[in-house]
Amino acid sequence: MPEGFDYIVIGSGSGGAAVARRLHDAGARVAVIEAGRSTLGVAEIEDPSQWFGLQSGAWDWGHHYTPTERILGRDIAIPRGKGLGGSSATNAMMWYRGVPADYARWDAVAPGWSWEDCLPAFKASERWQGGERALRGGSGPLEITRPDADHPLTQAMLKGGAAMGLPVIEDPNGPEPLGVGLANFNIDAAGRRHTSAAAYLAPIIGSERLTVLTETLALGLIFEGDRATGVQVSGPEGVADLTASIGVILAAGALETPRLLMLSGIGSEAALARLGIAVRLKSEAVGQNLQDHPLLRALNFRASTPLGPMKGNGGGTLTIWKSKAELPQADLLAFPVQGRSAVPALWEQYDLEGDDVFAIGLGVMRSHSRGEIRLTSADPAAALDIQPNLLSDPRDLTALIQGVEFLMEMVGSDGFQPFFKDHIAPRSTDDIETFVRRSCSTFFHCCGTVQMGADDDAPVSPRLGVKGIRGLWVADASVIPEIPACHTHAPVTMIGERAAQFILEDA
Numbered sequence: 001m002p003e004g005f006d007y008i009v010i011g012s013g014s015g016g017a018a019v020a021r022r023l024h025d026a027g028a029r030v031a032v033i034e035a036g037r038s039t040l041g042v043a044e045i046e047d048p049s050q051w052f053g054l055q056s057g058a059w060d061w062g063h064h065y066t067p068t069e070r071i072l073g074r075d076i077a078i079p080r081g082k083g084l085g086g087s088s089a090t091n092a093m094m095w096y097r098g099v100p101a102d103y104a105r106w107d108a109v110a111p112g113w114s115w116e117d118c119l120p121a122f123k124a125s126e127r128w129q130g131g132e133r134a135l136r137g138g139s140g141p142l143e144i145t146r147p148d149a150d151h152p153l154t155q156a157m158l159k160g161g162a163a164m165g166l167p168v169i170e171d172p173n174g175p176e177p178l179g180v181g182l183a184n185f186n187i188d189a190a191g192r193r194h195t196s197a198a199a200y201l202a203p204i205i206g207s208e209r210l211t212v213l214t215e216t217l218a219l220g221l222i223f224e225g226d227r228a229t230g231v232q233v234s235g236p237e238g239v240a241d242l243t244a245s246i247g248v249i250l251a252a253g254a255l256e257t258p259r260l261l262m263l264s265g266i267g268s269e270a271a272l273a274r275l276g277i278a279v280r281l282k283s284e285a286v287g288q289n290l291q292d293h294p295l296l297r298a299l300n301f302r303a304s305t306p307l308g309p310m311k312g313n314g315g316g317t318l319t320i321w322k323s324k325a326e327l328p329q330a331d332l333l334a335f336p337v338q339g340r341s342a343v344p345a346l347w348e349q350y351d352l353e354g355d356d357v358f359a360i361g362l363g364v365m366r367s368h369s370r371g372e373i374r375l376t377s378a379d380p381a382a383a384l385d386i387q388p389n390l391l392s393d394p395r396d397l398t399a400l401i402q403g404v405e406f407l408m409e410m411v412g413s414d415g416f417q418p419f420f421k422d423h424i425a426p427r428s429t430d431d432i433e434t435f436v437r438r439s440c441s442t443f444f445h446c447c448g449t450v451q452m453g454a455d456d457d458a459p460v461s462p463r464l465g466v467k468g469i470r471g472l473w474v475a476d477a478s479v480i481p482e483i484p485a486c487h488t489h490a491p492v493t494m495i496g497e498r499a500a501q502f503i504l505e506d507a
């Protein structure tokens with residue numbers, strides 16, 4: 001096994017790739033441990049239209065949410081990318097950073113995370129097609145582009161939103177936080193997915209200060225007293241211990257980071273004792289506060305003509321609005337799908353055949369339901385019990401019902417003519433609640449399971465150090481205290497950027 005590292009970063013996804021690159025560029029010797037294979041130059045990863053198929057198979061961890069009656073006992077897979085770049089290599093490539101109100105809520109529990117605090121790191125990460133602006137970065141590692149507006153469904157979404165009274169916005173990451181507009185994507189100028197691995201790691205591969213170990217699983221942390229000094233890994237050459245002279249950064253994502261902490265004895269005393277894991281540090285909140293955006297997959301409609309081949313990721317616009325006018329910020333988000341889109345329960349109920357079917361995905365972005373992750377065994381390969389409690393907060397259900405009504409009216413409006421022909425799923429506005437429960441899935445934004453905060457109960461400090469352990473930080477979606485009303489790749493990239501600053505200042 002190689003040695004001589006200052007830092008070991010576990011996971012090469014949205015957070016891990018950013019923190020590793022920034023530590024490297026500051027002169028540190030960095031090892032990145034990644035359970036999956038390299039994704040660099042892999043055709044199915046780089047082709048945006050193939051993203052949906054990456055959720056099943058070798059590029060994914062294969063996790064599932066534990067069913068509840070609220071979603072009619074259905075199984076919901078919760079995909080997580082397994083490969084260099086993590087979920088940024090398998091996600092839908094939407095780049096949406098959220099609005100100041102999202103970060104004001106972070107700042108309230110973790111001082112130092114207001115929008116003004118976070119904006120420089122967002123800008124540092126971005127190479128926005130429109131160039132440097134007050135709110136946008138023009139020279140960062142990650143390419144962010146806007147799609148063409150020429151697909152008939154894109155046109156219909158823009159005109160339909162306007163017909164419903166929404167402003168048509170220039171840029172969802174610009175100053176106007178509500179309306180309908182072309183989305184931003186992690187797609188480069190040549191039309192390829194731009195993963196965090198391609199953006200942050202590929203340019204420094206070959207540097208003598210960077211070691212990337214793919215197909216290497218972190219099994220647990222190694223400690224000397226109250227300091228994390230390394231990681232036990234299982235790789236192509238067997239099980240070995242890797243050591244770091246300064247510390248270890250957990251960036252294994254919102255499901256695997258709490259697992260690694262618990263396997264290493266950091267978690268709920270009673271839960272660890274039940275599994276025979278020796279308690280190193282009692283931290284009851286590890287694994288708690290699991291959040292995700294419920295996503296309806298999806299409303300399906302018949303168009304008056306065949307849709308033709310998919311463009312980009314098969315979407316193109318974002319529609320961002322409020323379920324109730326009095327809300328302080330938008331809580332609903334919809335995106336088009338240039339083809340049918342359905343969970344298995346909808347396939348069974350509706351006729352979705354034909355090349356003239358299009359869909360609209362609907363998510364509630366100010367979701368309030370909370371859940372938890374539990375280990376089922378001390379075996380690192382065992383399935384996790386992952387319970388997000390989707391729809392347990394009545395506000396989430398009410399907002400989704402309003403959203404379905406809004407979208408059905410929008411598709412029937414003049415803005416969608418002559419593109420729209422008929423409703424398929426749901427067929428009518430009768431019993432939308434059952435449609436919501438039957439189509440509810442994940443927006444893939446699980447987070448919050450090792451939350452940061454100034455409060456004694458929060459496992460991680462606002463500067464991302466694990467409380468009670470020296471030399472151990474978290475730089476992934478786990479630390480998010482409250483899910484922002486946006487997709488999560490951009491916020492986690494920003495967390496990775498800021499983690500490096502904090503670590504360099506505090507280590």
Ligand SMILES: Cc1cc2nc3c(=O)[nH]c(=O)nc-3n(C[C@H](O)[C@H](O)[C@H](O)COP(=O)(O)OP(=O)(O)OC[C@H]3O[C@@H](n4cnc5c(N)ncnc54)[C@H](O)[C@@H]3O)c2cc1C
Binds near residue numbers: 256475
């Ligand atoms: C199918 C899908 C679609 C999505 N669509 C969007 C979208 O369009 N826009 C958006 O903003 N967000 C989207 N997301 C969410 C977004 O991609 C994630 O929130 C974000 O990438 C999470 O970053 P992370 O660093 O926390 O974890 P990840 O990016 O998942 O990185 C974790 C890494 O750690 C590795 N790892 C885990 N455990 C171990 C271990 N024990 N040893 C070694 N390595 C380990 C994993 O293999 C992975 O590479 C989507 C996600 C998915 C899965």
